[in-house]
Amino acid sequence: MSPCHVTLRELQDSMMKTYGDRDLKRGPERTLLWMCSEVGEVVDAYIKGDLDSLGAELGDLLAWMLSFCNLLKINLEEVFMNRYGSGCPKCSKPVCECAYI
Numbered sequence: 001m002s003p004c005h006v007t008l009r010e011l012q013d014s015m016m017k018t019y020g021d022r023d024l025k026r027g028p029e030r031t032l033l034w035m036c037s038e039v040g041e042v043v044d045a046y047i048k049g050d051l052d053s054l055g056a057e058l059g060d061l062l063a064w065m066l067s068f069c070n071l072l073k074i075n076l077e078e079v080f081m082n083r084y085g086s087g088c089p090k091c092s093k094p095v096c097e098c099a100y101i
């Protein structure tokens with residue numbers, strides 16, 4: 001798998017290959033907890049201004065998110081594109097024109 005031009009679907013399949021068995025043993029509840037703890041690590045890296053760690057932690061967060069999606073048989077690429085593929089899901093514009101709150 002080339003690091004360039006990889007689709008989210010390919011990333012999710014890659015996570016299935018790498019961690020699918022472990023994810024199944026852990027189950028969705030505990031995988032979700034790990035995913036949430038990873039959010040804390042992202043926040044921690046951001047607060048510390050550690051940009052190298054921040055990128056790595058965001059990668060970990062995506063990996064846990066894809067594991068969680070694999071367990072629930074959610075195709076994140078499909079769901080994401082259905083929601084955001086044509087722009088903002090609220091105003092339906094390619095560049096959001098919703099009132100800024």
Ligand SMILES: [Zn+2]
Nearest residue numbers: 088091096098
């Ligand atoms: Zn909008």
